Amino acid sequence: MAMKKFAFKLEALHEYRRRLEGMTLRELATVVERLEEEELKLALLREIYLKAAKDADRARAASDIKGLRLYADYVEGLKRHIENQGRVIDAFRREYGVKRDELSGVSRDRKVLDKAREQGLLRHIKESEAAEQKELDEISAAAYIRK
Numbered sequence: 001m002a003m004k005k006f007a008f009k010l011e012a013l014h015e016y017r018r019r020l021e022g023m024t025l026r027e028l029a030t031v032v033e034r035l036e037e038e039e040l041k042l043a044l045l046r047e048i049y050l051k052a053a054k055d056a057d058r059a060r061a062a063s064d065i066k067g068l069r070l071y072a073d074y075v076e077g078l079k080r081h082i083e084n085q086g087r088v089i090d091a092f093r094r095e096y097g098v099k100r101d102e103l104s105g106v107s108r109d110r111k112v113l114d115k116a117r118e119q120g121l122l123r124h125i126k127e128s129e130a131a132e133q134k135e136l137d138e139i140s141a142a143a144y145i146r147k
Helices: 011-061 065-146
Strands: none
Touching: 011 065
8 A cells, every 4th residue: 555645735825925935035135235235325424424524624724714614515415414314224224123023924924834734744654654554464464364
């Protein structure tokens, strides 16, 4: 008697959850990539701001009123850009948290089905072994009765 192949009744759901987990993982990776890009932009803006502030100090020391006013406006504009960039980063961090939590949930759901599938497979193996042993016992009993 051939062992019947194991068929997990929830395989379609299991496959769906694996794909959902993969999609969510890719979405999280995209958010992380964008967050890193935005943080690099902020670091660059801060660097430019510091340089502009030093240049403004030089203009002030040289009593260059016209140059000082231009630098002051430029520095103010950079400050606004830095603040805006901070808000952009905050939004990406919130999105990262949402995606991380979403991934955690879909991973947990998939793991539940992994465990159910594993338990079903173990049960199937035990039942098959028991059926095989029963068949061997019947063959042995029949052979013993013939003697």
